Amino acid sequence: MKESIKVFAPATVANVVCGFDVLGFAVNEPGDEVIMRLTDKPGITISKITGDNGRLPLDPKKNTVSVSVEHYLKHIGRNDVGFDIELNKKMPIGSGLGSSSASTVAGLFAAKTLLEDRTNASQLLPFARKGEEMACGHGHADNVAPALLGGFVLIRSYDPLDVIKLPHPKGLYCAIVFPDVDVPTREARQIIRNKIQMKDAVTQWGNIAGLVSGLFMNDIDLIGRSMKDILVEPVRSMLIPDFYKMREMAMEMGAVSFGISGSGPSVFSFTRDEETAKKITQKLQAHLTSIKINSNTYVSTINDAGPRVID
Amino acid sequence: MKESIKVFAPATVANVVCGFDVLGFAVNEPGDEVIMRLTDKPGITISKITGDNGRLPLDPKKNTVSVSVEHYLKHIGRNDVGFDIELNKKMPIGSGLGSSSASTVAGLFAAKTLLEDRTNASQLLPFARKGEEMACGHGHADNVAPALLGGFVLIRSYDPLDVIKLPHPKGLYCAIVFPDVDVPTREARQIIRNKIQMKDAVTQWGNIAGLVSGLFMNDIDLIGRSMKDILVEPVRSMLIPDFYKMREMAMEMGAVSFGISGSGPSVFSFTRDEETAKKITQKLQAHLTSIKINSNTYVSTINDAGPRVID
Known part of the structure; x- marks a missing residue:
């Protein structure tokens, strides 16, 4: 049995424009790394966190990674062992890229791999959701599910939880730009309207059905024309500097689609x-710099495997 | 060039429970028949309608079939010919089975076949919608599109019209029961709420995405558990005698799903x-008889071809 392991888990894009709260996908970059050491002393400790500018708690009762791993350990009845966690944040916090999910999934995957436990990715989902519950007040699955399973994931239902992995066209690239402004998930949720027009809902679910069809049919045009959001984006885009200007620039450069990642x-x-x-990320970053906003950019294919052992 | 032709077009089930206004599929039974005669005198006449108990107008300006065919003729610029139409209603009117769509599609297909015109099924859709506009006040496509194209059809968008044919598992059967009570389409639409809860819309579009995935994945279980409607069915079911009792009976007998066809x-x-x-239709019919309601029943596979020449 290995004593120590290093695991990578991917960033994720939730909602995928038209699939608010039900769709998400994983990318190969960015992501987080967790180094986990198996100890024979019960209990979980966090010895080190890097890359978070001191924003994440070392207290294992308050950190999403340790809380999820603790739920998992309890579930499989292993009170004879413990873990020490080192978390290397390799992606920005509060970016809408599933930062807490990436850490949590890396932690859970490291723990189950160290214990040589056969619990599969889907079965880890409930524990990962415990972390989300703490991070954003609700056990959403649209980041943790794709981070765990890889690829595109549909959360058909929460009660009971019903998660379906969807295919996607090979050769699809994802260009991500994170403008470094503060949009807390809780607040981003609160500005969304509770009541909506039936006719707008019909438009939205026509598009969701179109996006899902496009993924199965390898039809990138259909994917692109389905990725419209008339319900959430009009509100959330107000919190993003020059959102519509950036869309115009991306679409002019040949993007298939453009939208908000998560919240x-x-x-x-x-x-x-x-x-x-690459061209899109460069151009958008240059534009953000010109309006005095720092940004991070990432270009990646779709991550199909979910978390992986890297050392 | 043939002078006369007989065409069958299929009944259709719109909405498919969770896909209000965006999904529909065609069955092999019931359906309507149109006998059409090409004349060298411009203009359209309706010489005979059978099976409608006198409910449908013989006036070509007021009948959905002739109105659609007239739009089509005008579009292709054939003002040198005319048609005489004989319509044999082989299915109940006002049943929620796309009765007017079946007639209209049979008429359009007969006309284009007689003229040896290459206009394809998708291109006939705008003319068929003209008939729907007259029949129910709005040019819905969720009956005419599957009647024309066959199979399962997604109407992703109305403006611009974007229609996608979806696959379906082989060996799927459809049991239909028409309780002979009056539910006019216009009124059935009016009782639907204009405003809905965002969280209910999310539940609904998770199910639509699940149904579409199930169709692509040949996953009948997924199709079944996705076919739930929390927005429209709770209201429309009030107009259907013993709806929930019939659901219980059908599900107990092993149905994959149960719901309202169209409105x-x-x-x-x-x-x-x-x-x-067969068992389900027999049992539900016996139940309706016991509460003194007449009914028609149909058992059919999914119609994949749309309209067809039968003579």
Whole structure:
């Protein structure tokens, strides 16, 4: 049995523009790393966190990674062992890219791998949701599910939990830009309207059905024309600097789609090739710099595998 | 060039429980028949309508079939010819089974076949919608599109019109029961709420995405558990005698799903075999008879071809 392991888990884009609260996908970059050491003393400790600018708690009762791992350990009845966790944040916090999910999933995958436990990715989902519950007040699955399973994931239902992995066209690239402004998840949820027009809901679910069809049919045009959000984006985009200007720029450069990742402020485009994705991130970053906003950019293919052992 | 032709077009189930206004599919039974004669005198006449108990107008300006065909003729610029139409209603009117769509699609398909015109099924859709506009006040496509194209059809968007044909599992049977009570389409639409809760819309679009995934994945279980409607069915079911009792009976007999066809009052179940479909229709019909309501029943596979020449 190994004593120590290093695991990577991917960032995720929830909602995928038209699939508010039910769709998400994983990317190969960015992501988080967790180094986990198995101890024979029960209990979980966090010895080190890097890359968080001191924003994340070392207290294992308050950290999403340790809380999720503790729920998992309890569930499988292993009160004879413990873990020490080192968390390396390799992606921004509060970016709308599933930062807490990436850490949590890396932690859970490290723990189950160290214990040589056969619990599979889907079965880890309830424990990962415990982390989300603490991070944003609700056990959403649209980041943790794709982070765990990889690829595109549909959360058909929460009660009972019903998660379906969807296919996607090969060669789809994702260009991500994180404008470094503060959009807390809780607040981003609160500005969404509780009541909506039936006719708008019909438009939205026509698009969701179109996006899902496009993923199965390898039809990138259909994916692109389905990725419209008339319900959430009009509100959340107000918290993102020059959102519509950035969309215009991305679409002009040949993006398949453009929208908000999760609750923002990160935005993302699908493209048909790496070249276009790179051009888009460069241009949007230059624009954000010109309006005095720092940003991080990422270009990546879709992550199909979920978390992986890297050392 | 043939002078006369007989065409069958299928009944259709719109909404498919969770896909209000965006999904529909065609069945092999029931359906309507149109006999059309090409004349060298411009203009359209309706010489005979059978099976409608005198409910449909012989006036070509008021009949959905002739109105659609007239729009089509005008569009292709054939003002040198005319048609005489004989319409044989082989299915109940006002049943929620796309009765007017079946007639209209049969008429359009007969006309284009007689003229040896290459206009394809998708291109006929705008003319068929003209008929729907007259029949129910709005040019819905969730009956005419599956009647024309066959199979399952998604109407992703109305403006611009974007129609996608979806696959379906082989061996899926449809059991249909039409309780002979009056539920006019216009009124059935009016009782639907204009404003809905965002959280209910999220539940609904998770189910639509699940149903579409199930169709692509040949996953009948997923299709069944996705076919729930928390927005429209609770209201429309009030117009259908013993709706929930019939659901209970169908599900107990092994139905994959149970719901309202279009705006009702017809109800339908998917089943995995013909035997179960037959049992369900017999049992539901016996129940309706016991509460003094006449009914028609149909057991059918999914119609994949749309309209067809039968003579």
